[in-house]
Amino acid sequence: MPASPSTIDDYLKTIYHHTEWQTQPVTPSILASELGLAPSSVTEMVKKLAAQGLVSHRPYGPISLTDAGTLRATSVIRRHRLIETWLVREFGYAWDEVHDEAEVLEHTISDRLLAGIDARLGHPRFDPHGDAIPAPDGTVEREPFVLLAEAALGHTGRVLRVSDRDPSLLRALEEAGIDVGHTVTATGRDAVQVDGGPTIELPAAAASAVWISA
Structure with missing residues (x-):
């Protein structure tokens, strides 16, 4: 049975997201975990994606996007992140509320409406969480970064990105x-100074959800 376009898009987005902010390659088992699916289902789908020229994969090895797969993934991600930005700026959504709405809308709005949203917003380069919005040709601009959990003590950097995976953590960080x-300085394993203020303790797992400039 052929996979639906939205299913294909979800796989390509997940593969792209996995290596967007770190270098560990994505394997079928990791992909299955991130999608919440059985490994056997993911293996079959990866074979279909490879047959369509969207991914490269060898048995028991990592999965990588081909040029065609990358272009399709960045196209969907561009839609998602523009919609998130639109919902925050135009409709007053909080940054922890936009992900699920965008997941629905990214498959339904027309290219014409998306272009109108992009123009109205002034062609933004980043979404509310700091993720880069790919250009129409798939190119992405991103400055050197370091995960806060891996930053050396005393390192100071601007917050570039906050993971949107956990809405409650987003609210706590806000x-x-x-x-x-904002500018943060790593003062301890789970402690930072924000904009030169006093040291504060971070919520659990926060340091692994914040990326700062290197």
């Missing part, structure tokens, strides 16, 4: 003043 564009 309450702590850790938002995209």
Whole structure:
């Protein structure tokens, strides 16, 4: 049975996301875990994607996007992130509320409406979480970064990106003043100074969800 376009898009997005902010390659088992699917189902789907020229994969090895797969993945991600930005700027959504809405809308709005949204927003380069919005040709601009959990003590950098995977963590970070564009200094394993203020303790897992400039 042929896979639906939205299913294909979800696989390509997940593969792209996995290596967007770190270098560990994605394997079928990792992909199955991230998608919440049985490994056997993922293996069959990866074979279909490879047959369509969207991914490269050898048995028991990592999965990588081909040029065609990357272009399709970045096209969907561009839609998703523009929609998230639109919902925050135009409709007053909080940054922890936009992901699920965008997941639905990215498959339904027309290219004409997307172009109108992009123009109205002034062609933004980043979404509310700091993720780069790919250009129409798939290119992405991103400055050197380091995961806060891996930053050396005393390292100071601007918050470039905050993971949107856990809405409750997003809210906790916002309450702590850790938002995209603010400056943080790593003062301990789970402690930072924000914009030169006093040291604050981070919520659990926060340091592994924040990327700062290198």
